[in-house]
Amino acid sequence: MTKLKTILNEKNKKMKKADYIILGIIVTLYSIVSLINLGSLKNPQTFLKFKYNEEVVFEFQQESDIGRMMFYTGRGISEYYLYTSIDGKEFNYIQNVYGEKTYSWSDINVYQRAKYIKLKATNNRYEMGEIAFYNTKNKQIIPQKITTTNKENTKNKKNLCDEKDSVPKKVNYLNSTYFDEIYFARSAYEYTKGEKVYEWTHPPLGKLIQAIPIKLSGKMTTFNYRLMGNLAGITMIIVMYLFGKLLFEKRKYAVFSSLLMSLDTFHFAHTRMGTVDSFLVLFIMLSYYYMAKFLSDSKNHKNLFLSGLFFGLSITVKWTGFYAGLGLAIIFFTYIIKKKLIQIKLLEKCTVFFVVIPLLIYIGSYLLFPKLESLTTNSIPNIIKQTQKMYEYHSGLKEQHLFSSKWYSWPISYRPVWYYSCDIDENHRGTITGVGNIVIWWMGILAFAYLLFRLIRKKDKHTYFLIIAMLSMWLPYIFIGRVMFLYHYFPVLPFLMLGIVTLFHDFVEKTKFNYVIPIYLILVLAFFVIYFPVISGNKVSNDYIKHLKLFESWYF
Numbered sequence: 001m002t003k004l005k006t007i008l009n010e011k012n013k014k015m016k017k018a019d020y021i022i023l024g025i026i027v028t029l030y031s032i033v034s035l036i037n038l039g040s041l042k043n044p045q046t047f048l049k050f051k052y053n054e055e056v057v058f059e060f061q062q063e064s065d066i067g068r069m070m071f072y073t074g075r076g077i078s079e080y081y082l083y084t085s086i087d088g089k090e091f092n093y094i095q096n097v098y099g100e101k102t103y104s105w106s107d108i109n110v111y112q113r114a115k116y117i118k119l120k121a122t123n124n125r126y127e128m129g130e131i132a133f134y135n136t137k138n139k140q141i142i143p144q145k146i147t148t149t150n151k152e153n154t155k156n157k158k159n160l161c162d163e164k165d166s167v168p169k170k171v172n173y174l175n176s177t178y179f180d181e182i183y184f185a186r187s188a189y190e191y192t193k194g195e196k197v198y199e200w201t202h203p204p205l206g207k208l209i210q211a212i213p214i215k216l217s218g219k220m221t222t223f224n225y226r227l228m229g230n231l232a233g234i235t236m237i238i239v240m241y242l243f244g245k246l247l248f249e250k251r252k253y254a255v256f257s258s259l260l261m262s263l264d265t266f267h268f269a270h271t272r273m274g275t276v277d278s279f280l281v282l283f284i285m286l287s288y289y290y291m292a293k294f295l296s297d298s299k300n301h302k303n304l305f306l307s308g309l310f311f312g313l314s315i316t317v318k319w320t321g322f323y324a325g326l327g328l329a330i331i332f333f334t335y336i337i338k339k340k341l342i343q344i345k346l347l348e349k350c351t352v353f354f355v356v357i358p359l360l361i362y363i364g365s366y367l368l369f370p371k372l373e374s375l376t377t378n379s380i381p382n383i384i385k386q387t388q389k390m391y392e393y394h395s396g397l398k399e400q401h402l403f404s405s406k407w408y409s410w411p412i413s414y415r416p417v418w419y420y421s422c423d424i425d426e427n428h429r430g431t432i433t434g435v436g437n438i439v440i441w442w443m444g445i446l447a448f449a450y451l452l453f454r455l456i457r458k459k460d461k462h463t464y465f466l467i468i469a470m471l472s473m474w475l476p477y478i479f480i481g482r483v484m485f486l487y488h489y490f491p492v493l494p495f496l497m498l499g500i501v502t503l504f505h506d507f508v509e510k511t512k513f514n515y516v517i518p519i520y521l522i523l524v525l526a527f528f529v530i531y532f533p534v535i536s537g538n539k540v541s542n543d544y545i546k547h548l549k550l551f552e553s554w555y556f
Helices: 002-008 017-035 157-161 181-193 205-210 212-217 222-248 251-262 265-271 277-296 302-315 321-338 344-368 380-395 407-412 438-458 461-472 475-479 486-511 516-531 542-546
Strands: 055-073 078-085 092-099 104-121 127-135 145-148 417-423 428-434 539-541
Touching (some): 017 222, 092 104, 145 157, 181 205, 181 222, 205 277, 222 486, 251 516, 265 428, 265 486, 265 516, 277 461, 302 321, 407 486, 428 542, 438 461
Antiparallel strands (some): 055 104, 055 127, 078 092
16 A cells, blocks of 8 residues: 555656556556447448339238338438338338438338338438348348339349348447437548538548548448547547646646546547547647647747647637637747747747648648538638538527537536437336536536636646636637537536646645545546446436436436
């Protein structure tokens, strides 16, 4: 125990062997938990593209009672007319069936006696990757023949029933898209094919990163399009450790910083989803980390370059990275004015690092893949037009959403974002909600108040740095009129956590009451474990869920 205390209390900004071992353990444990049930490695890969009024008829070996069918939708929602027949000549209309989400399975009840089933497309370009039929005893029945009225699809008709091992027992998040994955995952796949990209309201970089496992493996699966976001979430833990070492110069505070990120329920839920916010937050963290390194060693301009580089990457994921840039600018100019470091060469370098390079990254991300849904962005004028359209879209977004929330409600996680829900049986379901770990978030409010007090009393650059970082990425939302969600608060969280570490650091260093941090972390861990079923999609009872609601606005 004494040796452990010595190791944890070692004072050093640089990473040593003990740091790599401790960080390796934290990252390994988190990675195991986050990668388990991240998604399926098997999803249909071959598709049949329907045309308007195209009919596909499935003939079975014998007449039987057909209970249900499952089918996998490709790009876009789809709708079909469903018919059944005994003799293959007279078909009876049964119902309309819908594939309501991109790259998702649908499970449709049929309950008809038939030897033939016919689907008729109600529009063009519907994509179906696989279809499976089951009798009323839930045993799969295989069509012995498939015919289509579209001659162009004669060779491809086998695509509808050629990947039987990809058919899941039940539709859930493991095998289907959920929440905004229907936009981002689809677009990532389209980038790998060099096709028109559906999601154009954000810059390309996040989707390009998301597309890497899809491109390398050649497979569009839930696991592949969620992997990079999850890896970004893991990397955030590493950056938090580095931040802790840099700001507090003691190993135990670096460990504390990384554990806060590891055990935040919102971080866990949101980074395991196939969207792009994970990359945004990671790049913002890195841009501030290297700015903090510059503040500790103003002669090393390499850190300024890296800060500008990651700022450029952040705005090329989402425009909200500009809010981070505002904070970086305030911190930088305040520092050089106070230290009387204003030099023409330094300002020239910063212009290159924070303006020219980010602009080149932003433009370059479009020129790599010049096809988008609304405009071709293969020239500077067209990129400008695309940027204007993006602005018009976001500024004109007035629709309300059940899980939207106001900026001032975010610190207490008043209205989480309910990403996914699926009934498993009468008493159980799987659900994923982006809810904050309130042991962290609510302590963050106290920590922010303490930082303000500390700034007035000490006026140190450490406190100023954290306050400016938080306010620059939170207060701009006061002036935003469009619908907003709790995940817009995500970039603030790392700095809120560092504020908590600052609070505990000052308390422990003054009182020498070292046990307060382990006690607090036990409470943080307890919340994470208790709420784990509703942030992971695992099976959980409805009764259990009822006891988790701290507010009426908490949905699970």
